[in-house]
Amino acid sequence: MARTRTKTVYECSECGIAAPQWEGQCRGCEAWNTLKEVTQTRSTGSIGRAVSRSASPAVLISDISTDTSRRISFGFPELDRVFGGGVVPGSVTLLAGDPGIGKSTLILQASASIADSGLSVLYSTGEESGAQVKMRAERLGVGSGDLYLQSTNRLEDVLTEAERMKPSLLVVDSIQTVASAASDSLAGTPSQIQACAGSLSEFAKKTSVPVIVTGHVTKDGGIAGPRLLEHAVDVVLHLGGESTSGLRLLQGFKNRYGATNELGVFEMRENGLKGVGDPSKAFLAHRRASAPGSAIASLVEGTRSITVEVQALTSPSNLPTPRRVATGIETSRLHLILAVLSRRLRIPVSDQDVIVNVPGGLRVSETAIDLPVALAIVSSLRDKPLKAGLAAAAEVGLGGELRPVQQGERRARESARLGLTSLILGRQPDQEARSREKAAGAQHCDMLAEAIEEGLS
Numbered sequence: 001m002a003r004t005r006t007k008t009v010y011e012c013s014e015c016g017i018a019a020p021q022w023e024g025q026c027r028g029c030e031a032w033n034t035l036k037e038v039t040q041t042r043s044t045g046s047i048g049r050a051v052s053r054s055a056s057p058a059v060l061i062s063d064i065s066t067d068t069s070r071r072i073s074f075g076f077p078e079l080d081r082v083f084g085g086g087v088v089p090g091s092v093t094l095l096a097g098d099p100g101i102g103k104s105t106l107i108l109q110a111s112a113s114i115a116d117s118g119l120s121v122l123y124s125t126g127e128e129s130g131a132q133v134k135m136r137a138e139r140l141g142v143g144s145g146d147l148y149l150q151s152t153n154r155l156e157d158v159l160t161e162a163e164r165m166k167p168s169l170l171v172v173d174s175i176q177t178v179a180s181a182a183s184d185s186l187a188g189t190p191s192q193i194q195a196c197a198g199s200l201s202e203f204a205k206k207t208s209v210p211v212i213v214t215g216h217v218t219k220d221g222g223i224a225g226p227r228l229l230e231h232a233v234d235v236v237l238h239l240g241g242e243s244t245s246g247l248r249l250l251q252g253f254k255n256r257y258g259a260t261n262e263l264g265v266f267e268m269r270e271n272g273l274k275g276v277g278d279p280s281k282a283f284l285a286h287r288r289a290s291a292p293g294s295a296i297a298s299l300v301e302g303t304r305s306i307t308v309e310v311q312a313l314t315s316p317s318n319l320p321t322p323r324r325v326a327t328g329i330e331t332s333r334l335h336l337i338l339a340v341l342s343r344r345l346r347i348p349v350s351d352q353d354v355i356v357n358v359p360g361g362l363r364v365s366e367t368a369i370d371l372p373v374a375l376a377i378v379s380s381l382r383d384k385p386l387k388a389g390l391a392a393a394a395e396v397g398l399g400g401e402l403r404p405v406q407q408g409e410r411r412a413r414e415s416a417r418l419g420l421t422s423l424i425l426g427r428q429p430d431q432e433a434r435s436r437e438k439a440a441g442a443q444h445c446d447m448l449a450e451a452i453e454e455g456l457s
């Protein structure tokens with residue numbers, strides 16, 4: 001016989017880990033004052049009977065159809081690319097980003113585009129009224145197709161309507177504003193987010209309807225609520241950018257059905273988000289070429305090559321442990337580069353505060369960014385601009401060597417297209433590749449010291 005039991009626990013609003021009593025610091029993520037009281041309801045019952053009647057019998061692998069081949073295109077190339085060609089039936093995607101960055105705008109444009117192609121979309125929002133969404137749709141000049149709006153905060157309403165309609169896409173804007181009756185915590189709390197994500201995922205798998213949920217991120221870039229949300233979904237996309245520039249970047253962080261390093265570049269206009277055809281030009285638009293501390297990085301993100309500025313600022317520190325701040329690159333990469341500069345090249349960076357930034361809001365995961373970061377730091381330290389028209393792409397090794405990166409020739413071509421005069425690449429052991437890269441305008445440096453000499457002489 002199933003029984004219900006309730007108990008009170010204290011749950012961390014950052015990581016979702018529960019403690020039996022209130023504590024000042026969370027044992028999971030070590031955040032302070034994040035524990036909140038919640039009541040948990042649990043059903044206990046006979047497990048034996050549940051096990052004997054399996055609801056999901058095993059199926060022969062050859063009998064399973066792969067829905068991935070039936071991706072639904074958004075008809076929006078920038079968005080399709082990041083999704084790996086479109087949204088996969090039965091998948092759950094989390095579209096995360098800062099409040100006000102443009103998640104609702106992007107997802108409404110995408111929904112309308114799908115609806116215009118003759119497929120039905122259920123757009124359920126807990127953030128706005130139907131009239132508000134309609135006004136936005138009018139501003140965007142969309143909304144003539146099979147697009148249905150629902151304004152509710154109850155997950156059960158969303159699921160009932162979705163079961164009835166069987167749309168081609170279900171959008172829930174946002175996961176923080178819906179609540180399930182199965183959990184009596186408030187909307188937006190970790191247990192609610194977890195419960196809702198679980199139910200939506202179950203719905204998607206059962207019906208093959210793809211689900212896209214939006215979610216706000218916290219100040220430090222984490223997705224508000226439990227990290228568990230990232231595990232509960234199939235695809236995690238992050239919409240970022242700098243509110244001042246109007247550039248918006250959509251980057252994948254997890255994709256069970258495709259590559260995660262694809263990048264979508266948009267511009268926020270009066271009438272919504274528009275794909276940017278030449279992102280490198282947009283990234284370099286505000287660069288002051290003669291400024292010390294500025295370098296150009298030639299990157300390959302997914303299937304596209306992209307050129308960005310890297311800025312560094314060094315200043316003598318009066319702290320026992322100087323500050324290292326990295327935006328757009330991993331702090332651990334910055335630490336590595338500084339250690340190499342200090343130990344291998346005897347460049348005095350250990351008593352400097354160092355700030356590194358990739359303007360435009362791109363989060364770079366490619367190690368090709370190492371060399372441009374090192375060049376920008378030394379340029380700032382010496383207060384001397386880098387040679388005009390110079391781009392760079394190489395990974396810095398712990399011995400101070402420059403390791404080669406993939407697709408050097410392509411990067412050199414892209415640099416030339418942008419009017420840059422040279423691209424510094426690392427050691428290239430393959431003779432043939434080396435000559436091809438040279439012919440495309442690259443020069444090779446085996447060691448970081450050499451590249452600094454080249455860029456700052």
Ligand code: TYD
Nearest residue numbers: 099100101102103104105268269270271272
């Ligand atoms: P929104 O999609 O509501 O952000 P989110 O859902 O991530 O919170 O976007 C809000 C911002 O976008 C707001 O500052 C207004 C701006 N915006 C435009 O510049 N052009 C437009 O066409 C739209 C719809 C919004």
Ligand code: MG
Nearest residue numbers: 103104127173
């Ligand atoms: Mg919104």
